[in-house]
Amino acid sequence: MKDYVVKDIKMAKQGAERIEWARRHMPVLNYIKEEFQKTKPLKGVNVIACLHVTVETANLISTLQAGGANVALTASNPLSTQDDVAAALAKGGVKVYAIRGENEKQYYENIESALKIKPNVTLDDGADVIATVHSKHPEYLKGIYGGCEETTTGVIRLRAMAADGALKYPVIAVNDAETKMMFDNRYGTGQSTLHGIINATNILLAGKNVVVVGYGWCGRGVAMRAKGMGSNVIVVEVSPRKALEAAMDGFRVMDMKQAAKEGDLFITVTGDVSVIRKEHFKLMKDQAIVCNSGHFNVEIDLEDLGKMAKKVNEVKTDVMEYVLDDGRRIYVLAEGRLVNLACAFGHPPEVMDMSFANQALSVKHIVENHKKLKNEVYKVPEAIDNRVAKMKLETMGISIEKLTKEQEKYLSSWSMGT
CATH class of the missing domain: 3.40.50.1480 (Adenosylhomocysteinase-like)
Structure with missing residues (x-):
């Protein structure tokens, strides 16, 4: 060994x-x-x-x-x-x-x-x-x-x-x-994902339409941080409850086909396979950027994209350019792998x-x-x-309140009433 x-x-x-x-x-x-x-x-x-x-x-x-x-x-x-x-x-x-x-x-x-x-x-x-x-x-x-x-x-x-x-x-x-989950996935993934994207591209996030695919704790964090950087955030979700939460949090919510037409930057955080695929690539803007912050490199269907491309170039470190038949260019970061770790720390x-x-x-x-x-x-x-x-x-030097005995009794009793 x-x-x-x-x-x-x-x-x-x-x-x-x-x-x-x-x-x-x-x-x-x-x-x-x-x-x-x-x-x-x-x-x-x-x-x-x-x-x-x-x-x-x-x-x-x-x-x-x-x-x-x-x-x-x-x-x-x-x-x-x-x-x-x-x-x-x-x-x-x-x-x-x-x-x-x-x-x-x-x-x-x-x-x-x-x-x-x-x-x-x-x-x-x-x-x-x-x-x-x-x-x-x-x-x-x-x-x-x-x-x-x-x-x-x-x-x-x-x-x-x-x-x-x-x-x-x-x-x-x-x-x-x-x-x-609430801290690592939300605050860690949120910050490090944007760090990776900026490291790889140096794009300005303010004013961009950023599509966050998935609104679990990781998606919440990415959406929160992108909004904080001035992006117009769109959320794509399959869960009715999470989609409703995203809408109540102030984000636009839509299906992937609609979002594909509007997005400048796409970030997948679902843990599922092929959430961005051929039907979506067909609708994307020229120079759309696509990346993943879910664990495995399966969320973006790169096989589909490769078949659609007439040319593939590495335009800079960790940025692959797929040139489609109609001349549109789609950029994929870090081979579709974890952008926060592949392109940042x-x-x-x-x-x-x-x-x-x-x-x-x-x-x-x-x-x-x-x-x-x-x-x-x-x-x-x-x-x-x-x-x-x-x-x-x-x-962190933070102290919190403690329950009094009366409060403990009230919370554990059904007979004290209101």
């Missing part, structure tokens, strides 16, 4: 400096790390992490190691790896297998290499490790206590597996913790502080309780979610 596969181990110093900068903005995770160093709740536990290899992830890995875990890390997306971070982790003794721009074959080879740690706990961002174990390596199942899943797309996959009786070990849906450390605090405490929960857990998808225990929120407030 190779100790690591990275682009250039000489990049380690730069990566270490960036990891340290992020650490200073992740106070909750730092607190948990200090606690783990004292109590060693993960002593001897083998953990495989298939996550975006970023400075924030590096601090999660360091926290798990402080708790006594042996960790192998591989990328959850071919374009999200920060090569200097991978080098710094490898230099620090982590078994890391990740190179930015790796092809599909290399991507799965790296997962295979990381799996040789013989994991007791799996951490996923998209459920690729869980899928690989279930489909190719059932021999590892007996040693796995449980896993955690970080993103909406992965949770959807795992709930489908559980419903079919195919899930062979318990998984905690870290994505569904309120201190993850991903979520800010302040929001990943909460997400990865949930991850670390959920790993501890799995190790301590795995014998009681069934092969189901669990929510993060409410006590963990509340603890993370409380710690975050404390690090």
